[in-house]
Amino acid sequence: MKGVxxxxxxxxxxxxxxxxxxxxxxxxxxxxxxxxxxxxxxxxYFAFCVSERAxxxxxxxxxxxxxxxxxxxxxxxxxxxxxxxxxxxxWTPAKRHATILxxxxxxxxxxxYRKPDVQELYPFVSLWGPDWHDDPTIPDILEEAxxxxxxxxxxxxxxxxxKKGKKDPVLKDIEDEEKSREKALQARQARLDxxxxxxxxxxxxEGGDGSNxxx
Numbered sequence: 001m002k003g004v005x006x007x008x009x010x011x012x013x014x015x016x017x018x019x020x021x022x023x024x025x026x027x028x029x030x031x032x033x034x035x036x037x038x039x040x041x042x043x044x045y046f047a048f049c050v051s052e053r054a055x056x057x058x059x060x061x062x063x064x065x066x067x068x069x070x071x072x073x074x075x076x077x078x079x080x081x082x083x084x085x086x087x088x089x090x091w092t093p094a095k096r097h098a099t100i101l102x103x104x105x106x107x108x109x110x111x112x113y114r115k116p117d118v119q120e121l122y123p124f125v126s127l128w129g130p131d132w133h134d135d136p137t138i139p140d141i142l143e144e145a146x147x148x149x150x151x152x153x154x155x156x157x158x159x160x161x162x163k164k165g166k167k168d169p170v171l172k173d174i175e176d177e178e179k180s181r182e183k184a185l186q187a188r189q190a191r192l193d194x195x196x197x198x199x200x201x202x203x204x205x206e207g208g209d210g211s212n213x214x215x
Contacts, residue, residue: 021046176204
């Protein structure tokens, strides 16, 4: 019986503390207090991943919790956010700041991260569109204050606003985008499993937070 070929070994990734990421987070918490009132920076470990990103991984940001910590990290902080250093250096300041804001918005109050669902993505997608990560025209949110919209509440009354049972069109667009992305990820994983290749995909592990960003 023929074998499926050698399995690729995982490369151990190296993480280093990042004062730069923390400094950005501090500025964001100060400017966007309403959005980030639940965030306590003393509970977050910030790091750069200085290793090369795996070719089969698109996740540039790694968000995980102490229950499934970054490899080799020893910390008691419940939240850990890391960014691949090479990606960070290629991004514009606007993209850097918006990306860290999005990561902070995912933090919950129970030592975990919120799932990357339509509710958490709404403020960004409703303002900039579903492909904002690749949009070079988004503003630098630390250079100018941006008024992010809140998710509309469902309304059972006859007043203004979306009726109960009707979905905001922006939310529907986000859901369609997420479903399409999920199908693509499942298809990719099926191909990897079929060929028996290793997949350094700690970023996508359900045991961490399941909320990593692919861009």
